[in-house]
Amino acid sequence: MTGSGRHDGAMTNEFPEPEILSVNGVELEVFEAGQHNAGRPIVLCHGWPEHAYSWRHQVPALVAAGYHVIVPNQRGYGRSSRPADVTAYDIGNLSGDLVGLLDHYGYSDATFVGHDWGAFVVWGLTLLHPDRVNRVINLSLPYQERGEKPWIELMEEVLGGDFYFVHFNRQPGVADAVLDGNTSRFLRNLYRRNVPPAPPEPISLATAEPAPGEPLMSDEELAVFIAAFEESGFTGGINWYRNLDRNWHRLAGVDPIIHQPTLMIYGDRDAVRPSERLADFVPNVEVVSLDCGHWIQQEKPEETNQAILKWLDQQ
Incomplete structure (x- = not known):
């Protein structure tokens, strides 16, 4: 990959070398820093279609603040297992993978x-294993209320069959092939800032001409993501x-309340909207x-770091 820094030198911002750990019946590629801060673990969980490297700006700041930072490529990503x-x-x-990481360390x-x-995984982990999460x-993604209908069923009714969440479910393999066949263009078009508000359409981005907005990262940084997905594909x-x-x-029958102290960080121009009922x-x-x-x-690494570190200091 290029995810590792050993092969192409693309890892920057003091990003650590990976190790492969066996946990919960799979292997996870894990980037770890700040072992000298043992006893103060913080685990950073990426989204889609991301990579542990998306936390490159946070790792050194958290290590300097005294945390043992653990950043997995979750199953399906990078060099982690892809069942x-x-x-x-x-x-x-x-969530079991994350519990396994805690057990390993x-x-x-x-x-x-x-x-x-x-964030969805962290919300779910906290509901299913509340004793393993202290904060x-x-x-971006607020707590998702579990309503009366399953989520995809509801989305299909409200947003239609072409909405990408529904498409991924109802047309298995179609989106995977489009994204796998246009990895570089898709990621280059997706990772942009100052983009006019619009519903996300990842499948269209894979074959689109240059997307609006400005590149989010340097070519060197983007190369880490491109090489990782060229190796892993998008299906996982x-x-x-x-x-x-x-x-x-x-999640039926699980206590739906998150009791732990929580910090929620939104982007004002994120297509994912804040939850009006978050505090409920x-x-x-x-x-x-x-x-x-x-x-x-x-997009806002310094501001994100400041918000996280200020909140952690107050806990």
């Missing part, structure tokens, strides 16, 4: 940080979407909004 079975990517397995609990789909920091990550209704059923389900929440789009920690 063939779609159900291997449900919230039980994804000998921690009873940790602070978990998630962006986008990583929650999530970016898309399989997370294919478990949304399964997750809805899995996350009563111990503090909310911060930054002037950016969806890729919060990469």
Whole structure:
């Protein structure tokens, strides 16, 4: 990959070398820093279609603040395992991987940080394994209320069959092939800042002419993502979407309240909108909004670091 810094030198911003760990029946590619801060673990969970490297700006700041920083490529990504079975990517397995990471390092609990789909996993982890999470920091995706209908079923009714969440579920393999065949163009078009507000259409981005807005990262940084997905493909990550209704059923009967202290960071221009009922389900929440789009920690790294470190200091 190029995800490792050993092969192409693309890892920058003091990003650590990876190691492969066996946890929860799979292998995870994990980037770890600040071992000298043992006892203060913080786990950073990427979204879709991302990579552990999306946290490159946060790792050195958190290490300097005294944290043992653990950044996995979650299953389906990078050089982590990519099981063939779609159900291997449900919230039980994804959260189980994170519990396995804590067990590997000998921690009873940790602070978990998630962006986008990583936030969904952190919310789910906190519901399913509340004793393993001491604090929650999530970016972009607020807590998703479990309504009366499974999520994909509801989206199909409200947003139609072409909405990409629904498309990923109802037309298996189609989006995967389009994205795999246009990896560089897709990621280059997707990772942009100052983009006019519009509903996300990742499948269209894979074949579009240059997208609006400005590049989010340097060519060297983008090369890390491109090389990683050229090696792994997109199916593993898309399989997370294919478990949304399964997750809805899995979370039935679970206490729906997040009791841990929580920081929620929104981007003012993110297509993912804030939740009006966040405090109903996350009563111990503090909310911060930054002037950016969806890729919060990469668009506004310093502001994100300041918000996280200030909040952690207050806990």
